[in-house]
Amino acid sequence: MLTILGRSPRSQQGYCDGISRRDFLTIGGFALGGLALPEVLRAEAETRSGSSHKAIINVYMPGGPSHIDLWDLKPDAPAEVRGEFRPISTNVPGIEICELFPRMAQMMDKFIPVRSIADADGLHDGYQCMTGRKKSDRRPPGGWPAAGSWVSKLQGNVNGAVPPNVALMYTVGNRTWGEPADGGFLGVSQTPFNLLGSKARSSSEGMVLQGITLDRLRDRDQLMKSFDGFRRSADSRGVMDSMDIYTQQAIGILTTSKLAEALDLSKEDPRILARYGKSDEKFQRDGAPRMVENLCVARRLVEAGARYVSLNYSRWDWHGGDGMNFPMSREEFPLLDQALSALVTDLHERGMDKDVSVVVWGEFGRTPKINNMNSRDHWPQVSCAMLAGGGMRTGQVIGKTNRYAEYAVERPVKFQEVFATLYKNAGIDTRQVRIFDTAGVPQYMVEDGIQPIHEVI
Numbered sequence: 001m002l003t004i005l006g007r008s009p010r011s012q013q014g015y016c017d018g019i020s021r022r023d024f025l026t027i028g029g030f031a032l033g034g035l036a037l038p039e040v041l042r043a044e045a046e047t048r049s050g051s052s053h054k055a056i057i058n059v060y061m062p063g064g065p066s067h068i069d070l071w072d073l074k075p076d077a078p079a080e081v082r083g084e085f086r087p088i089s090t091n092v093p094g095i096e097i098c099e100l101f102p103r104m105a106q107m108m109d110k111f112i113p114v115r116s117i118a119d120a121d122g123l124h125d126g127y128q129c130m131t132g133r134k135k136s137d138r139r140p141p142g143g144w145p146a147a148g149s150w151v152s153k154l155q156g157n158v159n160g161a162v163p164p165n166v167a168l169m170y171t172v173g174n175r176t177w178g179e180p181a182d183g184g185f186l187g188v189s190q191t192p193f194n195l196l197g198s199k200a201r202s203s204s205e206g207m208v209l210q211g212i213t214l215d216r217l218r219d220r221d222q223l224m225k226s227f228d229g230f231r232r233s234a235d236s237r238g239v240m241d242s243m244d245i246y247t248q249q250a251i252g253i254l255t256t257s258k259l260a261e262a263l264d265l266s267k268e269d270p271r272i273l274a275r276y277g278k279s280d281e282k283f284q285r286d287g288a289p290r291m292v293e294n295l296c297v298a299r300r301l302v303e304a305g306a307r308y309v310s311l312n313y314s315r316w317d318w319h320g321g322d323g324m325n326f327p328m329s330r331e332e333f334p335l336l337d338q339a340l341s342a343l344v345t346d347l348h349e350r351g352m353d354k355d356v357s358v359v360v361w362g363e364f365g366r367t368p369k370i371n372n373m374n375s376r377d378h379w380p381q382v383s384c385a386m387l388a389g390g391g392m393r394t395g396q397v398i399g400k401t402n403r404y405a406e407y408a409v410e411r412p413v414k415f416q417e418v419f420a421t422l423y424k425n426a427g428i429d430t431r432q433v434r435i436f437d438t439a440g441v442p443q444y445m446v447e448d449g450i451q452p453i454h455e456v457i
Contacts, residue, residue, distance in 0.1 A: 067405060125176030125177065132418070162305035369404075396456070420452045
């Protein structure tokens with residue numbers, strides 16, 4: 001693990017160790033590209049932003065968001081099912097969503113609500129949202145790769161300065177809500193390059209490049225001096241010899257400013273950033289913080305050259321003794337409404353809507369019947385997703401549930417069908433891809449017979 005510390009005002013809210021999100025970049029030791037320092041700097045000068053390449057942004061909502069309260073309301077159901085919210089019309093006739101999403105409602109022609117995901121495995125983690133696979137599925141040696149790992153393996157780097165497969169996944173109290181999955185049998189080099197964490201690592205877990213701040217990442221002369229000083233110090237202690245190849249490659253990536261600048265929201269037009277809303281850096285119990293600005297960071301990472309960005313956003317597990325389903329929805333839904341509408345607006349305004357696909361989802365849905373604590377429990381029988389961009393045929397609903405939102409009655413969708421669609425949008429034909437695992441067995445991106453959602457292609 002490689003950590004670069006930056007500077008920020010003391011008044012800025014920090015995490016459990018007093019270091020703010022803008023104070024550090026925790027870079028996983030799984031860099032791609034492997035260019036030496038001069039080549040990286042030259043590549044940055046010679047390549048453009050990369051904004052025209054195909055890419056995917058995967059927004060994971062840890063905890064299982066309530067499908068019946070988000071985008072599949074049942075106003076004619078009994079009170080113990082329909083809940084406290086009412087549907088509102090959108091700018092697409094016949095499509096209604098929750099009243100707490102007025103911004104998205106006015107641009108529903110740019111979205112695709114998927115109301116019939118029907119194969120959740122019911123586990124309380126992000127594995128299916130990251131890989132498309134169930135943990136109960138037979139696994140090849142090394143395990144199944146994350147979706148971004150397939151993309152980075154097959155399509156490689158847009159430029160030498162930014163890894164193709166990156167994550168904005170906070171380490172959270174419920175560990176399984178903060179895992180972006182890994183490279184599986186494709187290898188460690190394809191593991192998502194995670195840019196976030198809960199705190200800076202100790203010296204036993206990684207290295208801190210002393211003297212290299214975010215500011216100095218933008219100063220080539222000072223950067224070279226700091227990097228050379230670190231290398232001389234490391235060589236004298238034999239550290240460089242013991243570093244694995246991926247950590248050395250990570251140093252190469254970090255010695256160009258493109259990645260740091262993508263993460264630096266002070267470089268963003270303040271008017272554009274304001275569209276996303278104000279982030280709350282407080283971790284939501286054992287979930288992630290409400291960092292709506294990370295959706296803007298995801299777009300900036302794509303523009304800088306990332307092909308796949310995964311992130312965890314807030315915490316959506318509101319049931320049991322807290323009875324918080326409806327109060328928390330009133331807090332969370334407007335924030336999500338503003339951030340998602342801002343992201344999709346940005347993509348369209350920048351001409352990226354044909355190239356960048358967005359998926360927003362959680363691991364399962366919520367019980368249609370409200371429990372005796374005015375909340376909804378786990379419900380893997382059906383869940384939902386929201387799609388946008390990627391050149392898809394937006395402004396339509398995929399799937400339908402019964403009158404109580406208990407199960408799919410039309411067009412049941414599998415997680416892998418969503419991924420097959422995203423891969424197709426990214427220019428990958430899953431039928432043409434076969435990679436041998438470490439045991440020499442051919443493996444495929446999705447199971448035999450799985451096709452993209454044909455209605456949206």
